[in-house]
Amino acid sequence: MEETIPVIDLEKISEQSECQKLREACERWGCFRIINHSIPSTLMSDMKIVVQALLDLPMDIKKNNKDVIAGSGYMAPSAVNPLYEALGLYDLGSSQAVHEFCSQLNATPHQREIMEAYGKAIHDLAVKIGQTMAESLGIGSADFEDWPCQFRINKYSFTQESVGSLESNYTQIQGS
Template identity: 65%
Template sequence: MSIRIEQAEREDEEETDQWKMDKTQSIPTIDLSDFPREYEKLRKVCEEWGCFRVLNHKIPLELMQEMKRVVRSLLDLPMEIKKRNEDVIAGSGYMAPSPKNPLYEALGLYDMASSQAVHNFCSQLDATPSQRETIEKYAQAIHELMMDIGGKLAESMGLVGDYCKEWPCQFRINKYNFTPEDVGSTGVQIHTDSGFLTILQDDENVGGLEVMDRSGEFVAVDPFPGSLLVNLGDMAAAWSNGRFCNVTHRVQCKQATTRVSIATFLLGPKEAAIEPPPELVDSEHPRLYVPFTYEEYRKLRLTTKLQAGEALALVRTCS
């Protein structure tokens, strides 16, 4: 019996070592068609990387391609039209190039799960009936995927329940105006996302996104057409009681061209405080953070200008 146990332990160690070796080569991938076998890998990836690509999701490639075309046309609108895209919370509407991020601009809406919010977004930008249809289809599909991934994250930790069902999903379409003089510079500053998780449809042709691994080195996230990238944010680190990694990332200018991406952010509870489920708190894993709402944390990051996860240290427990 002891021989079999030792052999099984060696096999587990070899499998873990192989997984660690594989993950150093590129961003990990999660096959959504291969659950429940992927639960253990998903948990490890969230603990070690805080980001992964999802394969075999149910969003049609044709819809992704058409949405990218719509996004490019909206971001090419005259400035006076883009400015109609007003904030609901700070940063949820149009973001013009700024001294801090001079190469970047974006359009957005606060909660893409709200049909009224999607309607208002389209009206602000004079979207055509065809563009509206594409945006509505994409919003529904990406929200369903967001709920699916959020549920799988909980299940990977052995939890059952709808932890993120009513949380708002902020939507943002991004444009980077890279010129020859910008090559080698930063398109967007180093940061973590403040919310729970982000689904990114990145540019299928232009790289530049980089994520920080556990050693503190930045790893390039190369284009992978048809896939979607998932990043975990500060709220995920707090909700998981420090088990999940809130991935630090940046965008670098690799070539003189326009780079376009589509991001959806699952933020956190609208009013309730974020705190770990009881199953994730015990003598070996004492509570790391005091309960706080997403809105409180968002304002904390804005006032302190701590954008790379450092604000979490300000909400840690005293023990």
């Protein structure tokens, strides 16, 4: 029997059956896909453009993305992981953290605006999912508003030559 990662419909999350499905997905799988999350596709598209622009910055600018906690800052391709590069932001839901992240990378005002709007949307979504998970466990007064929403922008530089090589297999395992 083939199994697939559970899909949670956030438009139906107030229904007991969907809430139970979320709980079972967490218990059995530890992950799930979400649909109907209400984040506009235009905002997601705009964020992809911002992410690409940030990853295309010169190395000396990307190195300004410093760790707030271990592993949260810029990770350059390395001998161990030559096909992987990443930028990190400790709390996407914090305007102050987003501002600091954007300042480190000399983001434009438009990029900052997109990052803040996306950060708020993702944070609100994470809070809603967290509260629903808590309610499914019988915890009625859980407050996730102040929890940090860590954000990592990953780039995998696969080439035709690297696909199927030991390097790309190692990168996929490490990046999972």
